[in-house]
Amino acid sequence: MSRIDYQGVLDEIIDEVQSEFGKGHVASYIPALKRVPPRKFGMAAVTVDGDVFSVGDAFEAFSIQSISKVFTLSMALNAKGVALWQRVGREPSGDPFNSLVQLEHERGVPRNPFINAGALVITDCLVASTVNARRQIIDFIRRRSGNAGLCYDVEVARSEKTHGHLNAAMAYFLKSHDNLNSDVEAVLDVYFHQCAIAMSCVDLARGFLYLANGGDCPLSGVSVHERSRAKRINALMMTCGLYDSVGSFAFRVGMPAKSGVGGGIVGVIPRVLSVAVWSPELDPSGNSHVGTKALELFTTKTGMSVF
Amino acid sequence: MSRIDYQGVLDEIIDEVQSEFGKGHVASYIPALKRVPPRKFGMAAVTVDGDVFSVGDAFEAFSIQSISKVFTLSMALNAKGVALWQRVGREPSGDPFNSLVQLEHERGVPRNPFINAGALVITDCLVASTVNARRQIIDFIRRRSGNAGLCYDVEVARSEKTHGHLNAAMAYFLKSHDNLNSDVEAVLDVYFHQCAIAMSCVDLARGFLYLANGGDCPLSGVSVHERSRAKRINALMMTCGLYDSVGSFAFRVGMPAKSGVGGGIVGVIPRVLSVAVWSPELDPSGNSHVGTKALELFTTKTGMSVF
Amino acid sequence: MSRIDYQGVLDEIIDEVQSEFGKGHVASYIPALKRVPPRKFGMAAVTVDGDVFSVGDAFEAFSIQSISKVFTLSMALNAKGVALWQRVGREPSGDPFNSLVQLEHERGVPRNPFINAGALVITDCLVASTVNARRQIIDFIRRRSGNAGLCYDVEVARSEKTHGHLNAAMAYFLKSHDNLNSDVEAVLDVYFHQCAIAMSCVDLARGFLYLANGGDCPLSGVSVHERSRAKRINALMMTCGLYDSVGSFAFRVGMPAKSGVGGGIVGVIPRVLSVAVWSPELDPSGNSHVGTKALELFTTKTGMSVF
């Protein structure tokens, strides 16, 4: 594998995706996201040996949004262990990420930790098990990505809160089913902040390296998870990480990944590398349209799908 | 990888799964399946180099049921190409395999080719594109598994038909949405027969080898699919192959696989091997309880998950 | 009440509804219905004393379709008694009349006898309890309406059968839940025929008079039902008789009624009269657009709502 010319692959990809711009729509549910220039494009790959390759706007920070759910899942699993799975499932939902239908049918147990309702339960775990969840989360992500300068975008967080009625509805619904222990407003505050973390493609690719590397974080030298737990988080990303497009993403791209409505997607090729892409125009499922294409080209050109 | 003692692994597994018997229930919806002894257990692994390892009742034939859907999907993709995806989706359903709810909400387009409604559309393609679909299907499977003696279990097929009112409901529903072109009864006849094919674990592991081997069938020397199509069928198995337990199966086992209510599960480790297991007691999702455990032990002991 | 000038009311109504034509669509799911001239309009009122008032095409026969479900319910209740309610509910469905979603959620027990699935169960009762259900049904309706010349429109019945895949899907679904005892094809044959009965507004208003008259049929002199059963069928029409527009129909019109996709609606004012209207253009719920307006005018002008 080491002989793959990753930089050449990224250079080809940025050329080939140019025709894909203009086909999606920048997230508009909060003003702070709507202002992002739609044709931004960055991509970065980081090997488990530490080599970094990048192209385009790969060093520019953007709002990670739902990608934060992977970090908080790692933290909550380490805090609560498998008891966590009493409160949240591990199955794809088959419904949009913000749907309440399934949550009602299944009595307040979210299908998986990557839909909004599931992520709220995860955040509730962190609020309950830490003194200062907001501080703990940003510290965890700083250490994983080796960037001590990462921080919350408070304007985005405030915007999330102002327009976050649907997430508030979900949190109160979870509370009504006794699946949210902390104060609803406190959980929402942490949740809106974790979504508002700003990171670049390079930060994200570095930040996910522990999942490509069997749970060991090469940047901090820390073992975040034992190998089987890292593998299982990857499995969850594969079956639940791309909203209601997990099937077609696996079909086209073929790697475990997590997307956010800020236009970022981060994936891992176990034992080899992690790769992050950013392009704000979203497809109807809420995934970056150009980013998905870029990752499809990446696995095609490198021949590195998990399948 | 070649130094793994596969036979030793299988021998350990059969010992370790003994405590798992008695926790599931043999499929009872047709009398022909209900009669199978519940504690049967067989397992076989076949490497892409052709080495065969087996344990227990690995040479005893059982009803492959939904596992047949992978073979017919391969055939239909080769017959119809990507136009097929106009008529069936590629997303996990999030609902039981025999649910009509989603089919109604999505106007007669089944979520994926591995739920019953999707498989009926696939079979309809084969009925429309071949002179004798039943003959073509059994021939395809015989060639893939290198066993010219494979055949339909006519008693099971008849029993499926007698108790197949729900599948008939689905077929008529698809017809009412113009997503079934051939005669309903003709499609059902082929469908009930493909589910009634009897194969052993060794047959099945051999039969899936082309998917572990980038589309090339080592037994017949034929290229069934180009590499990218084989990879994509594996991706579909990963996200849709285990009824409504795809997430927890990926989480626990971590390989693309397809199950059947006859108690069989076949999975592939791309570029390495295919592995089949049989144990008739099913979990609530309709997957073999002991078989899932056996495959979990297999990936744990060999360290060979795709994640 | 006797001093109301019914004929004058009907004459006013036919004038006032002229502006309502062209806003709905003639049922198109079977060719035999699609051919009906869209601007037909007839209306007839029959008092419990036997006075008949009519206007427009009130003597022209049309396809009664779902209106037949009231007659078969009366017959099945007399044949089976309250045991019938084990197999079909008495609640509005909140879903379109041909939806399978609710039927799946509620394990094959249709919400009420006036959605298609419920009517199939009712027809199944008649097939099981009579030697010749088709003969019995037409005889019952002939006697109720005092018109021995009523008959099945065989062309419509054949057309229903040819395009009846959705009803077939429902019947097989009911069978799969053991809520259809007779042969599926036999039940469908009777069902398609009962929908294909041709009657005029005068026939229908006369035919429903027993429900306005406490169960006693003035035309045949027969007591069809005791008073409480007639009252209960009226209650079912009020809450379930207008597809998924029962609420707005009650709101606007305010009488128990049953509609059919042939464009007919028949209602009763208990103790006073029955009234039938026909106009083939349907609103999105499947009820006659002009017919609903005509009945709204009728209750407004006569002041005779049940509310």
Added chain:
Amino acid sequence: MSRIDYQGVLDEIIDEVQSEFGKGHVASYIPALKRVPPRKFGMAAVTVDGDVFSVGDAFEAFSIQSISKVFTLSMALNAKGVALWQRVGREPSGDPFNSLVQLEHERGVPRNPFINAGALVITDCLVASTVNARRQIIDFIRRRSGNAGLCYDVEVARSEKTHGHLNAAMAYFLKSHDNLNSDVEAVLDVYFHQCAIAMSCVDLARGFLYLANGGDCPLSGVSVHERSRAKRINALMMTCGLYDSVGSFAFRVGMPAKSGVGGGIVGVIPRVLSVAVWSPELDPSGNSHVGTKALELFTTKTGMSVF
């Protein structure tokens, strides 16, 4: 009608319902309701001429809960007119009163004003159109029932708020669909208070008399509604007033009515009387079990169904 011995009927009913106690369950979702003695039973009928008949605990106040939704609907219709129907439907829901499923499928437009989500929209109208909605509501009800001493039970209101997470979820969900204009907490405060009004059967029967009397309130001498609006509110009660038991209630009882989880039910026989009953044990749909039986006996014994 005047010769009916209403007092005799009520006296018979209280005897005959004794065997019905113990079959339902007192509402337990808030502690303040759970404490009510389960075998309370009161019933009152008030004719449009002003005659009052009562039996049992008919003068004891209880929590009216959802019955308040009829009063607030009357107020909101008078404040907003038919524009109100842009924001809330008029169809039975076919789902439990507190379900979010339909609300999501129908993009934040509640099915009718009597399910919780619809009632929240109505209350939002009152909050937006009055200076002090809580004051206006209690004043309206005091005038309708002729009891200036009616008031909010603040303990119940506080208990509603403490346990009102599901209603909060609905309110935020409506807000996320732009169908709640006022501040969520303000609307919830009014809503929890209106549910916490304490009234007796006599108060309630008097309070609904304007709906039995074509919109004119005999106690205050005020015309609350023109006749057609009163008739339409009655129609809404008939098709939507009994949670997901409207069909069987119409079938058994046959009058427009509204129930509350406090165990009260109030119905009207247009042009004749209103009748209220109270018994705290609820059936699975949330309606008073004994109260429903009592009203069934009332219409049977008096022969006064609308059907």
